[in-house]
Amino acid sequence: MKFSIVLITGNENKYREIKILLSKFKIEIEKLDLDIPEIQSNEIEEIISDFIKKAYEEVRKPVIAEDSGLFIRKLNGFPGPYTSYVYKTLGNEGVIKLMRDIEDRYAEFKCALAYKDDKYEKVFIGISKGKISNEIRGKGWGFDPIFIPEEASLTFGEMNVEEKNNYSHRGRAINLFIEWFRKTYMID
């Protein structure tokens, strides 16, 4: 038997990254873009916990959704929950400029991934520690071209989807979800 889950997102890149990991198991995923407003909070866990309840109310099938953010240490965790807005306004070049004279380039990507069905509601956290590069490198989406994960020398933008998943906040969160889901529903 194949399990089917609906991923609530408007972001095609998230779908691609999540799908490649789930497709190794008997878990099918379809993407649905719902117009549900997100609450304002400094905690992405809180944002996604509220969102997944509303999404489940609408879809009434097993759902997942995730909220991600980039947290730069020297900027006191900025842009954090405002990452999407900062990407649209400052972009990669703006962040590189902001960091021009800053030596400590440590940053983290964090992903809070929520799952809900008729029995369970869970949130899984994935973190990718790393640094902001000195220049834009590679392609990818969002802040991929300026983020170098700790164990690598390439930016996310210079990796393919599978490589990125090995290091990324999203890859880690989805792997925790898969581990829990397979155990809970006894899936191969």
Ligand code: ITT
């Ligand atoms: P949803 O419909 O799923 O909300 P979104 O693009 O609005 O899609 P978020 O609210 O989670 O997603 O915004 C996170 C922003 O953080 C996103 O717009 C990117 O700029 C950035 N981001 C998150 N994960 C990233 C990744 O893996 N690589 C590059 N940038 C990422």
